Amino acid sequence: MSTINDVVIKIATVNGTGSASANGLLMKSIFRMGIPVVGKNYFPSNIQGLPTWYEIRVTGAGYKSRSNRVDVMVALNAQTYVKDMAEVTPGGWLIYDSTWPRSELLNREDITVIGIPLSKLCNESFNGVRTRILMKNVAYVGTIAALLDIDLEIIIKLLEETFAAKSHLIDSNMQAIRLGYDYAKNNFTCPLPMHVEKMDKTSNSVIMDGNTAAGLGCMYAGATVGAWYPITPSTSLMDAFRGFCSRYRVDPETGKNTYAIIQAEDELAAIGMVLGAAWNGARSFTPTSGPGISLMSEFIGFAYYAEIPTVIFNVQRTGPSTGMPTRTQQCDLLSCAYASHGDTKHVLLFPSDPGECFYMAPKAFDMAERLQTPVIVMSDLDIGMNDWIVPELEWDESYVPDRGKVLNAEQLEEMDKFYRYLDVDGDGIPYRTLPGEHPKGAFFTRGSGHTKLGTYTEDATAYQDVIDRLLIKWETARSILPKPEILYSKLNKAGIITIGSGDSACKEALDRLVVKDIGLNYCRIRSFPFSKDVAEFIEKHDVVYVVEQNRDAQLRTLLINDIEANQRKLVSLLHYNGMPINSGFVVDRILEEITKGRAA
Numbered sequence: 180m181s182t183i184n185d186v187v188i189k190i191a192t193v194n195g196t197g198s199a200s201a202n203g204l205l206m207k208s209i210f211r212m213g214i215p216v217v218g219k220n221y222f223p224s225n226i227q228g229l230p231t232w233y234e235i236r237v238t239g240a241g242y243k244s245r246s247n248r249v250d251v252m253v254a255l256n257a258q259t260y261v262k263d264m265a266e267v268t269p270g271g272w273l274i275y276d277s278t279w280p281r282s283e284l285l286n287r288e289d290i291t292v293i294g295i296p297l298s299k300l301c302n303e304s305f306n307g308v309r310t311r312i313l314m315k316n317v318a319y320v321g322t323i324a325a326l327l328d329i330d331l332e333i334i335i336k337l338l339e340e341t342f343a344a345k346s347h348l349i350d351s352n353m354q355a356i357r358l359g360y361d362y363a364k365n366n367f368t369c370p371l372p373m374h375v376e377k378m379d380k381t382s383n384s385v386i387m388d389g390n391t392a393a394g395l396g397c398m399y400a401g402a403t404v405g406a407w408y409p410i411t412p413s414t415s416l417m418d419a420f421r422g423f424c425s426r427y428r429v430d431p432e433t434g435k436n437t438y439a440i441i442q443a444e445d446e447l448a449a450i451g452m453v454l455g456a457a458w459n460g461a462r463s464f465t466p467t468s469g470p471g472i473s474l475m476s477e478f479i480g481f482a483y484y485a486e487i488p489t490v491i492f493n494v495q496r497t498g499p500s501t502g503m504p505t506r507t508q509q510c511d512l513l514s515c516a517y518a519s520h521g522d523t524k525h526v527l528l529f530p531s532d533p534g535e536c537f538y539m540a541p542k543a544f545d546m547a548e549r550l551q552t553p554v555i556v557m558s559d560l561d562i563g564m565n566d567w568i569v570p571e572l573e574w575d576e577s578y579v580p581d582r583g584k585v586l587n588a589e590q591l592e593e594m595d596k597f598y599r600y601l602d603v604d605g606d607g608i609p610y611r612t613l614p615g616e617h618p619k620g621a622f623f624t625r626g627s628g629h630t631k632l633g634t635y636t637e638d639a640t641a642y643q644d645v646i647d648r649l650l651i652k653w654e655t656a657r658s659i660l661p662k663p664e665i666l667y668s669k670l671n672k673a674g675i676i677t678i679g680s681g682d683s684a685c686k687e688a689l690d691r692l693v694v695k696d697i698g699l700n701y702c703r704i705r706s707f708p709f710s711k712d713v714a715e716f717i718e719k720h721d722v723v724y725v726v727e728q729n730r731d732a733q734l735r736t737l738l739i740n741d742i743e744a745n746q747r748k749l750v751s752l753l754h755y756n757g758m759p760i761n762s763g764f765v766v767d768r769i770l771e772e773i774t775k776g777r778a779a
Contacts, residue, residue, distance in 0.1 A: 182373040184214050184239030187246045188323065190253040191263045194223050194231040197313040198255075201320050202233040204337055206566060208324070210386055211333045213378040215241045218386075218566030219759055224411065224504045230259045237375055243532065243567060243683035247763030250373055251326070253319055255297070257281075264290075272371060274322060276315070278302075293367060295322050300358040305351070314355040321359030328370035330377070331360065383571050389562035390466075392533035392572070393492055394419030396540025397464055398427065401580050402490075404463035406441040406452035411504040412560040413466040413494035446471040450478040450491070457482075457489040458624060460613040462544050462580070464490040469498050469511045472518060472555075479553055480519025481626040483649075486600070486609070488547035488583070490540075491555045494563040497757045506757030507560035509679060512733035515555045516707060522646060526554045526656055527707040531682035532562060534569035542661065545581035550656050551611060559728070561680045561759040584610040591617035599624075599633035600645055607651030653708060660706035663713055667700045668693075674700035674716060675769075677726040678734060681760055685726055688765035697773070699724075707737060714742040723748050724772065726765055730755045 188205070192198040202218070209216045217236040223229035236246050250271045254263040260281065267273055269289040275281065277294025301314045324331055334356060342348045363369055394416050397405070407417045421440050428438045439456075443449035446467055453463035467475065472493055482489060495511050497503040518525055528543055530536045539556055547554040591597055591612065597619045600609050609631075612620030621633065630641040631648065664682075668689075677685045682703050689699060702716045702723075717723050717738070727734040732751040738744040752768045754760045 183376050184237055184378060186237045186250045186327065186373045186375070187248055188235040188237070188251045188253070188327075189249045189263075189266065190233045190235075190319070191256045191259050192231055192233075192316065193256050193258075194225065194229050196316060198231065198233065198316045200341075201316040202235070203566075204317075204334065204341070205320055205323060205329070206235050207337055207386065208329050208334045209235070209237055209375060210381050210568070211337065212330055212375060213381050214239060214375055215378075215380050215384075215568055217243055217245070217568065219245050219561070220565055221758070222505050230256050239378060239380070241380060241568075242687045242762070244687055245684070245759040245761045247761040251323070251371075253323065255315075255319065272326075274319070274326075293326070293363075295319070295359060295362055297322075297359065300362060301355065304354065304358060310351075314351065317352050317355035318359035321356035321361075322363045323359075324356070325360045325363035325369045326367065326371050326374070328374045328376070331356075381568065384568045385571055386566050387533045387569055387572075388415075388564055388566060389530065389533040389536040389558050390416035390494065390564060391419040392537040392569075393466075393530075393540055393556070393558065393563075394421075395423055395572070396537040397490075397544075398423045399537075399574055399578075400462060400541035400544045402462040402464055402544065403428075403438045404441075404453060404456035404461045405439075405465065406443050406449040406456075406463070407465050407467065408443050408446045408449050408471065410446075410468050410471050412496055412564045413468050413471075413492060415564065416466040416492055416494065446474040447478065450475040450489075453489050454478060454482050454487050457487050457547075458614065460585075462490075462548075464492065464544075466492040466494065468494050468496050468504075469514070470501070472511055472514055476514075476519045479525065480521060480523050482553045483519065483523045483525065484521075485624045485626050486551040486611070487553075487624065488544075488551050489553050490543045490547050491553060493555055493557055495557065495559040497755075503757050505560070507680070507728070507759055508755055508757060509557070509559055509681070509728040510730075510733070510755070511557070512727075512729070512737060513731075515557065516737060518555075524653055524708070526550065526552060526660065528554065528556045528661065529678040529705055529707075530556065530558055530562065531679055531703065531705075532569055533567050534572065536562065537572050539661070541578065541580070546656070546660065548585075549581050549583040549608070549659070550652060551583060551608060552652070552656075557679060559680055565759070584608060586610050586612050586616075586620065588617040591619045594619060597621070598631065600629060600631045600648070602631070602648050602651065605651075606655045607648050607653070608655060657708040657710055660708070660710065662710055663705055663716070664703040665701065665712060665716055668698040670719070671698050671700055672721040673724070674702060674720045674722075675724045675726060675765075676702045676704060676713075676716070676734070676738075678704045681726050681728060684760045684762045684765055687762035688769070691762055691766050692769065695770075697769070699769075704734075707741065709738065709742050713738070714744065717742075717744045717748060720748065722750055722772075724750050724752050724765075724769055726752045726754070726760070728754050728760055 219234040221232040278298035456463035497506040
């Protein structure tokens with residue numbers, strides 16, 4: 180029985196052997212055939228020599244999450260053969276380099292083993308050790324193309340585009356692809372029963388990772404200052420921003436840059452730099468990950484209390500401590516929501532894919548300036564560094580940055596006196612000025628006790644007045660932040676709540692559960708503090724499954740703390756092994772809970 184456009188390919192190689200280019204070529208070729216596809220990269224934190232995997236999910240249905248199966252395993256790393264073979268779904272295929280016999284490892288009777296002498300073919304056709312290693316990885320592209328019926332002309336076209344500036348490399352790469360392609364065609368039945376056929380589902384889409392999308396969004400948002408200390412997995416966000424700025428943020432007349440990017444000596448310096456820039460009126464940001472948030476904590480609290488707007492992108496990774504830097508989690512929710520000592524609460528935004536990373540970037544800057552507070556965009560490694568299909572990005576040319584309550588010189592001139600922390604409008608948000616705008620404006624700020632007039636104080640009543648006013652601002656934030664995405668099926672008494680990259684797995688799980696006659700309602704939270712819509716969603720249900728990617732149910736804790744959600748209704752489904760969450764996990768856990776009596 181044939182299966183069309185529903186196949187998972189996993190490729191096991193060694194880090195540093197050039198497999199990333201080959202894997203990208205495979206994924207893009209399938210995408211160019213009009214077929215939705217998702218790429219997940221599982222790579223080591225070491226530079227070279229350790230095992231690495233790339234998983235390509237071909238999904239005609241358009242699902243975006245990782246699958247919980249492997250149909251075709253390309254096992255090219257002898258160190259991981261046993262593990263790789265064990266992952267293959269019964270009825271699947273294992274492709275290995277048969278240059279060296281490995282019969283003792285090929286002992287599963289429920290899968291088909293395909294031996295391709297990739298090393299032998301490349302050793303006979305190319306000179307030089309490094310070249311042969313690189314070409315072996317390109318050759319397996321040809322093998323998979325033959326077995327899955329991937330259009331070879333599309334692969335050739337992609338090679339020509341990739342090496343347009345190095346045309347001499349096209350012939351050698353094409354030769355390697357032909358070696359793998361022809362051997363498979365001549366020795367095995369091609370295509371396999373599970374293969375691909377052209378569709379028309381990607382014509383208005385792009386392949387993009389979240390860090391690139393966020394960097395682009397920052398440029399469109401008008402950010403002109405970025406400071407950071409390199410840390411996996413957020414460094415490529417600043418790399419992307421730098422690339423876009425170097426192309427589009429250069430004065431055509433003078434040739435001078437109209438932006439500033441600073442690699443700081445550490446995360447403390449980075450957040451200090453962007454706060455200084457923000458105080459002076461620039462839209463500024465810093466990208467980091469969990470360990471960076473820990474180091475930035477005191478400055479984040481300073482920005483909250485001094486009410487300085489800035490944006491932080493937290494591309495979350497596995498913790499605690501160094502953890503696993505190249506694995507994903509959603510484990511910084513509490514540390515970001517309440518970053519710093521004392522009573523602090525911080526605005527969080529939760530993008531679900533690279534598309535939302537782009538669109539939430541300008542929203543983050545607008546909210547930071549409107550609310551005069553740090554805004555933290557909670558991405559993760561899965562979103563930030565993996566390959567996703569998203570609709571083509573569209574920019575609203577009429578967009579005008581929301582700078583919030585900033586008084587200009589003319590307005591200050593008409594005022595008797597300006598008071599920095601006075602709540603004039605009753606929304607908890609005071610007016611601010613930019614240094615040097617006018618003598619009546621603010622030239623200094625402070626992180627120590629201050630009154631609503633902006634003067635230093637240690638008076639208990641005056642201090643509490645400011646702290647209480649910040650809670651009024653918090654409630655204002657609740658009403659203006661992005662609303663949740665809520666889907667009702669039949670107004671059932673059971674629902675799912677999730678955030679960020681959990682979205683795609685949960686939506687696929689909803690479809691899989693419907694087949695089992697289990698219908699659930701759905702709420703994807705997009706911001707913190709939570710809106711009244713989230714509270715109402717929980718109130719309407721007898722049980723709500725809270726799907727999140729951490730061990731300690733941090734989202735559930737926030738729901739209880741922020742909106743006093745009924746904790747007896749909230750059932751945690753916790754995925755925290757560092758791998759991207761998949762729909763199978765969600766389905767299996769919900770079925771377990773139903774068996775326990777948590778009926779849907």
